[in-house]
Amino acid sequence: MIRVILPQHLRTLAHAGSEVQLEVESPVTQRSVLDALEARYPMLRGTIRDQVTLERRPFLRFFACEEDLSHEPPDALLPDSVVSGSEPLLIIGAIAGG
Amino acid sequence: MSKVRVLVGTRKGAFVLTADGKRDKWEVSGPHFAGWEIYHVKGSPADPDRLYASQSSGWFGQIIQRSDDGGKTWHQPGTPPGEPPAPGPPKAASNKFVYDASDKTGKPLTTHQWYDGTQHPWEFKRVWHMEPSLADPDMVYAGVEDAAIFRSTDGGENWQELSGLRGHGTGPKWQPGAGGMCLHTIILDPSNPKRMWIAISAAGAFRTDDGGGSWKPINRGLYSKYIPNPTAEVGHCVHHVAMNPKRPGVLFMQKHWDVMRSDDAGDSWHKISGNLPTDFGFVIDVHAHEPETIYVVPIKSDAEHFVLDGKLRVFRSRTGGNEWEALTNGLPQRDCYVNVLRDAMAVDSLDKCGIYFGTSGGQVYASADAGDSWAPIVRDLPAVLSVEVQTLP
Numbered sequence: 001m002i003r004v005i006l007p008q009h010l011r012t013l014a015h016a017g018s019e020v021q022l023e024v025e026s027p028v029t030q031r032s033v034l035d036a037l038e039a040r041y042p043m044l045r046g047t048i049r050d051q052v053t054l055e056r057r058p059f060l061r062f063f064a065c066e067e068d069l070s071h072e073p074p075d076a077l078l079p080d081s082v083v084s085g086s087e088p089l090l091i092i093g094a095i096a097g098g
Numbered sequence: 099m100s101k102v103r104v105l106v107g108t109r110k111g112a113f114v115l116t117a118d119g120k121r122d123k124w125e126v127s128g129p130h131f132a133g134w135e136i137y138h139v140k141g142s143p144a145d146p147d148r149l150y151a152s153q154s155s156g157w158f159g160q161i162i163q164r165s166d167d168g169g170k171t172w173h174q175p176g177t178p179p180g181e182p183p184a185p186g187p188p189k190a191a192s193n194k195f196v197y198d199a200s201d202k203t204g205k206p207l208t209t210h211q212w213y214d215g216t217q218h219p220w221e222f223k224r225v226w227h228m229e230p231s232l233a234d235p236d237m238v239y240a241g242v243e244d245a246a247i248f249r250s251t252d253g254g255e256n257w258q259e260l261s262g263l264r265g266h267g268t269g270p271k272w273q274p275g276a277g278g279m280c281l282h283t284i285i286l287d288p289s290n291p292k293r294m295w296i297a298i299s300a301a302g303a304f305r306t307d308d309g310g311g312s313w314k315p316i317n318r319g320l321y322s323k324y325i326p327n328p329t330a331e332v333g334h335c336v337h338h339v340a341m342n343p344k345r346p347g348v349l350f351m352q353k354h355w356d357v358m359r360s361d362d363a364g365d366s367w368h369k370i371s372g373n374l375p376t377d378f379g380f381v382i383d384v385h386a387h388e389p390e391t392i393y394v395v396p397i398k399s400d401a402e403h404f405v406l407d408g409k410l411r412v413f414r415s416r417t418g419g420n421e422w423e424a425l426t427n428g429l430p431q432r433d434c435y436v437n438v439l440r441d442a443m444a445v446d447s448l449d450k451c452g453i454y455f456g457t458s459g460g461q462v463y464a465s466a467d468a469g470d471s472w473a474p475i476v477r478d479l480p481a482v483l484s485v486e487v488q489t490l491p
Contacts, residue, residue: 009133009158013174043177047158051194059157093157 003088014041028083031074063090101490102446107136110480114169121466124475138227138484145235152225160224162192162254175254192254195222198261207264211273220244229284241281245298260310268332275299275335283339289346300335305364316364337380338440342389350392352382359419370419381443386451390418395438404435414469428472441484456482
């Protein structure tokens with residue numbers, strides 16, 4: 001089970017808690033996790049990555065295991081501890097303005 | 099007794115203000131969508147309980163919200179609130195605004211003029227204005243940045259561009275104003291469902307007479323001395339356009355500088371700034387029952403976006419322009435330095451006509467006597483981006 005932590009505004013949109021758990025088939029990558037997240041919460045489509053290009057929105061970052069994975073390729077494998085569910089993938093709004 | 103419902107979009111959420119026909123005691127609900135920029139909220143003339151809201155954020159992009167109960171509850175079209183997430187792919191994409199690039203529907207452009215004169219790709223940023231159909235609650239238009247017009251015929255679940263606007267030929271000459279290249283005004287003609295007007299900063303005003311298939315610039319008579327050709331066909335920074343629905347085709351415009359009027363559906367314009375102390379500004383609106391009575395809020399200049407001399411004054415003309423009187427009763431007349439943005443004024447259709455506007459300081463003022471006197475409904479909201487009003491039975 002993959003654990004994903006959402007920022008506050010996306011929790012509100014998704015009517016979800018701070019952490020959601022997703023079944024994701026291997027290989028577990030940023031892309032496959034976001035595909036699963038958007039399939040379960042369609043209202044989040046376009047809020048994390050562009051609807052058409054599927055590129056990460058500029059002011060969002062992906063972290064796991066205290067590492068910034070934002071610039072990793074979308075098909076790169078996520079860390080083993082994320083795959084095993086011992087660590088979550090964090091989607092974080094960049095600190096930029098008010 | 100009739101009621102009014104004022105729909106307020108702010109930098110940090112939406113608010114719904116309601117009162118009976120006296121308009122002296124108000125209930126305030128909100129913030130809805132707290133923390134998000136709400137560029138516009140507007141109700142359907144065909145079903146007053148149907149509201150559409152444009153919710154956006156620099157972090158999370160564009161969201162469309164819809165209410166089917168007059169603003170009590172909201173949902174993203176296609177994903178009703180509280181409904182368990184459905185398995186499988188999403189059924190709707192209410193925030194998916196994709197510019198039309200097909201050959202079949204005109205000649206959509208891929209670039210427009212950038213600040214430095216080079217060509218720049220069209221990039222969707224947000225919805226500035228939502229205009230529900232006059233007859234069908236499920237049909238709604240959206241004016242977006244970068245400038246284009248989209249239409250939904252299924253209550254906001256899916257959007258299609260009316261690409262004839264961008265494709266008619268002058269698009270490569272359009273360029274962003276300071277606030278972005280936004281399509282901010284959409285006016286529907288109640289006497290002719292095929293006709294509508296739109297305005298873009300900084301391209302100008304356009305009209306379609308065939309339901310949005312084809313468009314033409316309607317900027318003859320505009321003079322903008324800050325552009326290379328002051329009388330160019332496009333390139334004018336039109337801030338807002340208003341029309342009394344009882345007299346279609348007579349249009350009033352607040353341009354960057356200059357207040358303008360057209361009596362021929364936009365084919366030609368003439369200046370009606372008259373005795374205004376400054377004719378820079380953003381809002382303009384028309385009295386609901388007196389089509390020659392118009393309202394503006396002059397702003398000091400394009401360099402200083404606040405009211406002149408520290409005084410918040412609405413100016414009213416009862417003669418269709420040129421002769422203006424300052425309306426000050428109930429408005430601050432010292433140490434006031436707020437702005438009033440282009441979509442932040444509205445009129446109700448009660449007798450006497452109510453006038454409403456919101457400020458960058460978070461006040462929403464109402465006049466229940468056509469502007470003779472004013473009182474704040476609320477004083478301390480986030481900066482107000484838009485104000486609309488519904489007159490309810």
